[in-house]
Amino acid sequence: MVDIEGIKVLNLDFKERAIELSKKYNVSLLNSESAEIYISIDDQSILHFGKNKLENSFGEGKFSARITQYQGETLLKKAIGWQSTVQKHILDATGGLGHDSFILALLGQKITVLEKNIGLCILIEEALHNLPNLPYFNDAKNNISIINNDSRAFLSSAENFDVIYIDPMFNSKKKLKRTKQMEFLVSYLKEYDDPSAEFYESNFKRLVIKKELRAKSSIKDCSALSFKGSSVRYDIYSKGEK
Ligand SMILES: C[S@@+](CC[C@H](N)C(=O)[O-])C[C@H]1O[C@@H](n2cnc3c(N)ncnc32)[C@H](O)[C@@H]1O
Structure with a gap:
């Protein structure tokens, strides 16, 4: 799997932060050596590929x-079965840039984000770190923990989460409009991975799979529910959900 060769500090004010991230993710701090794939830590951190x-x-x-x-994220709220008075613990099994997770955290949910690419984990860390110091952002930050791992490592603990959330979303054969960030991810990650089928076999309570609106379901299950938006839909599978 492609990943970063290390972290570069372009601005010495950010050295401590870079050391903290290099320790947490066990990646080298690069000095002047040339690297093709790295993260530069600055007031705006960048993944270079x-x-x-x-x-x-x-x-x-x-x-x-x-x-x-x-x-106003009504589709996402329906997908996870959001209730204003209940905090659900959600496992985001395909973290990416942490966008869906951050919205879920703002909605008061507790999120464990699994992302197997270290470069992307650090980009999520930095996006959270650089948020303005506002109470609702701080609450959301405190609701998120980021783990660098293949989410399959959590298959046996799926039942400990109220919701398993999966957004594989790269395998479209249709020419859908992709954002620049999505284009980057497709060329950077190269290998497509989707742990949906394995999670479906696990002892989950509620499994939510994000799909492009007209994409084929990953899993054949006639008891599945679908919530449809204008370009995406959520397929919902349930086993023993209260
Ligand atoms: C389409 S992106 C997810 C975007 C994300 N929902 C967001 O809002 O930013 C899919 C991500 O899942 C990650 N991924 C795919 N399979 C994985 C697995 N088995 N374990 C952990 N991460 C995985 C990929 O590295 C990629 O970053």
Whole structure:
């Protein structure tokens, strides 16, 4: 699997932060050596992949619009069975840039984010770290923990989570409009992975799989529910959910 060769500090003010991340994720701090794939830590941290660059800010760009309107995420709320008085513990088995997880955390849910790519874990860490110091952002940050691992390591503990959330979303054969970030991820990650089928066999309570609206279901199960939006849908499977 492709991943970063290390972390570069471009601005010495961020050295401590870079050391903290290099320890947590067990990656090298790069000095002047040349690297093709690395993260530069700065006030805006960047994942470099050859000439391509990926930023992940929660405060700017397209995603910030989703943040300001997070209460209007009715499809996502339906998908996880959101209730204003209940905090669910959700396992996001395909963390990516942490966007869906962050919306779920703003909605008061407790999220364990699993992402097997270290570069992407660090981009999520940095997006959270750089959020403005506001009570609702701090609450959301405290609701999220990020783990760098293949989520299959959690198959045997699926029953400990109220919801398993999976967004594989890369295998479209149709020419759907992809965002720049999505284009980057497709070329950077190279290998497509989808742990849905394995989680379906696990002892989950509620399994939510995000799909492109007209994509085939990953799993044949006539008891599944689907919630449809204009471009995506959520397939919901339930085993022993209260
Ligand atoms: C489409 S992205 C998810 C986007 C995410 N929902 C968001 O809102 O940012 C899919 C991600 O899942 C990760 N992934 C795929 N299979 C995985 C697995 N078995 N364990 C952990 N991460 C996985 C990939 O590395 C990729 O970053």
